[in-house]
Amino acid sequence: MRENGPVTSATGTPETPASPQLATSIPTPFAASLPTSSEHGGTPAVAPRLIATDLDGTLLRDDKSVSPRTIAALAAAEKAGIEVFFVTGRPARWMDIVSEHVHGHGLAICGNGAAVVDLHGGPGAHRFMKVRELARQNALTAALLLREAAPGAVFAVEQTYGFHQEPAYPKLHMEVPDTLAPAEELLADDGPGAAEPVLKILAFHPELDPDAFLTLARLAVGEHANVTRSSPSALLELSGPGVSKASTLALCCAERGILPEEVVAFGDMPNDVEMLTWAGRSYAMGNAHPAALAAASGRTTGNNDDGVALVIERLLADLA
Incomplete structure (x- = not known):
């Protein structure tokens, strides 16, 4: 899915996180x-x-x-x-x-x-x-690992009925976020929408090449989440392991x-x-x-x- 413009959302074999190496060969016409x-x-x-x-x-x-x-x-x-x-x-x-x-x-x-x-x-x-939710602890660990590997990364949280983001996360999406707060607060056990499952988190980097960011994130996050992308920008989507x-x-x-x-x-x-x-x-x-x-x-x-x-x-x- 190529998400052009204002899209929030937001991956091998099923139940196995995708390889960080992206193939580049082109099939038959x-x-x-x-x-x-x-x-x-x-x-x-x-x-x-x-x-x-x-x-x-x-x-x-x-x-x-x-x-x-x-x-x-x-x-x-x-x-x-x-x-x-x-x-x-x-x-x-x-x-x-x-x-x-x-x-x-x-x-x-x-x-x-x-x-x-x-x-x-x-x-x-x-x-x-x-x-098939992304456990809050997994989400927080993945965000912290990715922030360490790619300084400048900012995050948003997609839930069943809510959308929250960090203050520095750019205006990429249609809706106004329900909450503006650091990822550590958004993903805390008692954070916003704590009663609702987290479906995925979104990670944006203002400078990195999209595919380079994807490869880096997959290596950094490991088994804590499944990382992919569908946007032409450096916007990644992190789901539960195997999802x-x-x-x-x-x-x-x-x-x-x-x-x-x-x-x-x-x-x-x-x-x-x-x-x-x-x-x-x-x-x-x-x-x-x-x-x-x-x-x-x-x-x-x-x-x-x-x-x-x-x-x-x-x-x-x-x-x-």
Whole structure:
């Protein structure tokens, strides 16, 4: 998910923190990487049962709209019996943009796997079905380690129903924070919103290169949190150990009896890497980060050119 502009949110195998080393190889061109009747060394492609797609930089156009072609493709997939899961770094309160496009189950994976949310209630009525929190002690330890490794780093805290930040944290997000205080106070056991789980913390550095900051943070934080990024700026997202889009998607699929080879995934940024690796078929967008391009088994066109819809249409044509 590429989070352009004012976005708060905010990862390999499931339940394992991603490697700090980002791959940079580029896969085959788009024309050679659309789904075919046989993939992965000639093995017949398994009929898909679930489509998992990132939002920003993937399903959504740069203006944050869902194109008519994409809306039609999602509806056609659901009509064909293929579940569609939105899997995003966004917090639940930012899911209104796609709430009307959920069908059937109405579930979305938010916060890079930290929560499974039922969107059926519409704006302001989202229900948390599963929460995979970042323990406050882990969050505080990770923040202190990262601050020591990267002086100048500042932090914000994302909870189920709250958002808090340090005074020096820049105005990157839509909402006004509920609390301004140092990370040590925000993440204390009796800190703001102590009764609510912490979904993730956000770390921003005003000077470091985004990928360099990511690598440094993964080395510094270690097993205390899973570290990723989805923003073009040096904004990192820290979730609970083992929590990622992929690991939560794997849990949801296991509950449905859906195998990895029956999943088709789409993404564009480092926080999509585990999901793109885990799914039986995966597609990086034409506008994707090199790490996502290297992780995916295929490539489609960019988010502004309906890359997700293009693949879904081809999948459905193959099933006809």
